[in-house]
Amino acid sequence: MANLSLRRARTIIRKAIEHGRANDMKPLSVIVLDEGGNVQAFEREDDAAPGRFQIAHGKAYGTVMLGMAGTAQMARAEAQAYFIAAANGAYGGNLIPVPGGVLVRDAKGRVLGAVGVTGDTSDNDAAAAKAGIEAVGLVAEI
Amino acid sequence: MANLSLRRARTIIRKAIEHGRANDMKPLSVIVLDEGGNVQAFEREDDAAPGRFQIAHGKAYGTVMLGMAGTAQMARAEAQAYFIAAANGAYGGNLIPVPGGVLVRDAKGRVLGAVGVTGDTSDNDAAAAKAGIEAVGLVAEI
Amino acid sequence: MANLSLRRARTIIRKAIEHGRANDMKPLSVIVLDEGGNVQAFEREDDAAPGRFQIAHGKAYGTVMLGMAGTAQMARAEAQAYFIAAANGAYGGNLIPVPGGVLVRDAKGRVLGAVGVTGDTSDNDAAAAKAGIEAVGLVAEI
Amino acid sequence: MANLSLRRARTIIRKAIEHGRANDMKPLSVIVLDEGGNVQAFEREDDAAPGRFQIAHGKAYGTVMLGMAGTAQMARAEAQAYFIAAANGAYGGNLIPVPGGVLVRDAKGRVLGAVGVTGDTSDNDAAAAKAGIEAVGLVAEI
Structure with a gap:
């Protein structure tokens, strides 16, 4: 049962959003991409800026396509x-x-x-993503 | 309470997918765009083809940007x-x-x-979208 | 006084919109491009679909860049x-x-x-543009 | 009466341009985008450079899509x-x-x-936008 099913993707998104709320973050947008880099699920909280899909997507897309998480990409940049x-x-x-x-x-x-998570500071965004991933028993590389 | 909140978008997606399952449709992908054409929520069922986001998005995007639903667009095409x-x-x-x-x-x-719904026949896709929209008490123009 | 000043562009847009209202047309969007094909002024009426800028622009842009009005372009198409x-x-x-x-x-x-005018039937759109152009004493080629 | 109607958009543009003239600014170009990032109205003053639409649009588009005004975007850049x-x-x-x-x-x-305003210094452009927005009783975040 290795793959990232829709069931798991939904839980990741919900738990990431709950993490944001519990920590007084700004409204979050959360995307889950599969191992091919294709969109599996996405949610944008009310009052988030309208263009947050593109930012969440870009964070996750580079991550899976390069096999390099956002922190490592930033160091390289x-x-x-x-x-x-x-x-x-x-x-x-x-x-x-x-x-x-x-x-x-x-x-x-x-x-x-x-x-990919966007809406608050980049570090808080990453923490919310991690919370979601760990909620389904998987391992997050920030 | 006129706007298309995340709460409503989630329900639309769930009910569209349930409609697909209840009618033995192929795995569906469902997107909800807000009134400005920006992505609010999306889910792709397991076993759907990986590129279904773009098709669901394109169906919904033209619909909101032109103010013309898919059936009318097809007639025009x-x-x-x-x-x-x-x-x-x-x-x-x-x-x-x-x-x-x-x-x-x-x-x-x-x-x-x-x-925007994609995965089965175009008419079935539209019926699934309609089921989702009506489940939140809104009006669907196919 | 040959050029298409902002003063004239404003009047063209207002008169095109007034023509639409007087003839019970749907909400119109109206663009004026200068002789170089660059945007001079645009207005989208309330309740028009959000993506009408692109359609109005496309109608006017091809017209000025090819020196061929919409009716002639359609015949060619x-x-x-x-x-x-x-x-x-x-x-x-x-x-x-x-x-x-x-x-x-x-x-x-x-x-x-x-x-470029969009919102109602193509022929009505052209009539509204003509009304605006003639209101400033210029000649419309539909 | 919360939304940014064409009536309000027109007033914002006129007042921004009047502010520019009253302060001896260069010819201005002013765009208004709605909350979804779609074009509602635009005007380019006579003697402005022909490509000002794209600059005004880009300033306003990033602002609404990211929910982050030009000054904050510049600081981030x-x-x-x-x-x-x-x-x-x-x-x-x-x-x-x-x-x-x-x-x-x-x-x-x-x-x-x-x-989005362009034509003079960036700070003057922002001041003109602010003058237009405040003229309709709304709040400007520069």
């Missing part, structure tokens, strides 16, 4: 901005290289997909 | 293919002019957004 | 769909080849720009 | 250029992260849309 800019071009502009893009792994370390 | 092709260009290629893109109106006729 | 499709590609997808894109000429026949 | 560059990619290149993109809120703080 700080060290070598032209690499991340070039990768972004190669992915059609669909990459947001900051925390809040989180890899989802099973207990054996296999990547099952990625979660 | 049959009568005047170059118009729909051109409109698609104007919207960046984000328009899928077939049934399954359904306008959401309140009791007074005001457009609150659109639902 | 009927006769030779691949030409209009190819022109559309060359213009980045920004061409809507139906009536409602109207050339604006001065008394000597010089093109000053184009008006 | 100064601190973390790759984030703003990436967000721009996610929005199809339609983001101009400098002052002159101004959020429009009602008295309760709800976002009703955004105004």
Whole structure:
């Protein structure tokens, strides 16, 4: 039962949003991508800015396509901005290289997909994603 | 309480999927866009093809941006293919002019957004969207 | 005093909208482009669909860039769909080849720009554009 | 009467332009987007450069889609250029992260849309937008 079913995706999103509410975060938007980088589920909380889908998607998309979570992407962008800019071009502009893009792994370390959260600070976004992922017994790489 | 809240969007998606299951449809993917054409919520059932987000999005996006549901778009495409092709260009290629893109109106006729369903036949997709919309007491224009 | 000033553009838009109201048309969106094909003014009436800018723009843009009004573009699309499709590609997808894109000429026949109207039937859209253009003493080529 | 009607959009644009003239600014271009990021009204003053629509649009579009006004976008771009560059990619290149993109809120703080002004210095552009927004009794977040 390794894959990231819709049932699990729903729970990840709900728990990430609950984490945001419990910690007084701003309204969150949460996406779950499967291991192929394709959209499985998404929710935007009321009062979030209308364009949050694109940001959540970009955080998760780069994460799963590069196999590199948001924190690592940001470190790479700080060290070598032209690499991340070039990768972004190669992915059609669909990459947001900051925390809040989180890899989802099973207990054996296999990547099952990625979660993208946006709305609060990047670090809080990542913490909300982690809370959601751990709620379904999977491993979050921030 | 006119707007299409996340609470309502969730119910629309669940009821559309339940309708699909109750009628032995193939796995469905369901999107809800707000009145500005921005993504509010999306779910893809297990075993649906990976690229279903883009199809569900295109059905709903053209519907809300043109204020014209999928059935009317298809009729226009049959009568005047170059118009729909051109409109698609104007919207960046984000328009899928077939049934399954359904306008959401309140009791007074005001457009609150659109639902896009894909996975089964276009007519079945539209019926599933309608079931979801009516489950929250709103009016579906197929 | 040949050019299409903002003062004239405003009057064209107001008179086109008044024409629509006087004739019980649906809510209109009206754009004025200058002789270079660049946006000078635009208004979308309340209750028009949100994506009407792109349609109004496409009608006017093809009109001024090709020097061919919407009716002539539509005739060409009927006769030779691949030409209009190819022109559309060359213009980045920004061409809507139906009536409602109207050339604006001065008394000597010089093109000053184009008006694009969308919201009602294509023929009514063109009539509204004509009413606006004639209200400032210029010549409309539908 | 919370929404940003065409009546209000017209007044915002006129008052922003009057503010520019009263303060000897260069010719201004002013756009109003609704809460979904869609174009509601636009005017470009005579003698403004022809491509001002795209700049005004980009200032307002990023503002409403991110829920973050131009000044805050510029601060983020100064601190973390790759984030703003990436967000721009996610929005199809339609983001101009400098002052002159101004959020429009009602008295309760709800976002009703955004105004984008371009033509003079970025700070003057923002002041003109603010003058227009306050003229209709709404709140400007610069």
